[in-house]
Amino acid sequence: MIKKIVISSENVKFLDKINELSGETVTLCDQCGVCSGSCPMISEMDITPSQMMRKVQLGQMDVMDSKAMWLCASCFACTVRCPRGLDLSKVAEALRQVKLRQAIDHIDIKKIPENEINRLPQIALISSFRKFTG
Ligand code: SF4
Ligand code: SF4
Incomplete structure (x- = not known):
């Protein structure tokens, strides 16, 4: 149909x-x-x-x-x-x-475990926040 x-x-x-x-x-x-x-x-x-x-x-x-x-x-x-x-x-x-x-962000920094934040490349985090948050 x-x-x-x-x-x-x-x-x-x-x-x-x-x-x-x-x-x-x-x-x-x-x-x-x-x-x-x-x-x-x-x-x-x-x-x-x-x-x-x-x-x-x-x-x-x-x-x-x-x-x-x-x-x-x-x-x-x-x-x-x-x-x-x-x-x-x-x-x-x-x-x-x-x-x-x-005002609907795609990622929430508070939900990323601290050990992950320390491990991830800072430039990747910054570009992610630019892309995924308003
Ligand atoms: S949609 Fe186009 S620009 Fe986006 S990742 Fe796929 S090929 Fe690349
Ligand atoms: S965006 Fe371009 S390549 Fe993609 S389906 Fe449409 S016409 Fe084809």
Whole structure:
């Protein structure tokens, strides 16, 4: 049975917001899947990069519940190969920004054991806080 998708003004608003924040036109994505085939992080992701784009095209805000946007390493492997010239890393960044602006951090320093903090490279911690906290 074909699932019916209803697109509301809220969905359109969400798409517009991601387009605005990312500077990309997500509707240009033709779902070719080249990004998913190029992504070095895909084995860890719960949805593929092309699925992330599709969800944004449809304004499906549950895309922000996915691990994929946090796992995008901004490596640009997809960006250089996208036939539509889209920069998916900017889309992932825009999604993270929307979530972080709701004051929902992705990591909590208080939950990281002290021995872990001492063991981890400080530069990795700093870049993590930049990426995962608002
Ligand atoms: S490579 Fe580009 S056009 Fe193809 S699915 Fe990914 S974002 Fe869309
Ligand atoms: S920029 Fe992000 S989505 Fe694109 S290939 Fe790299 S990790 Fe994957």
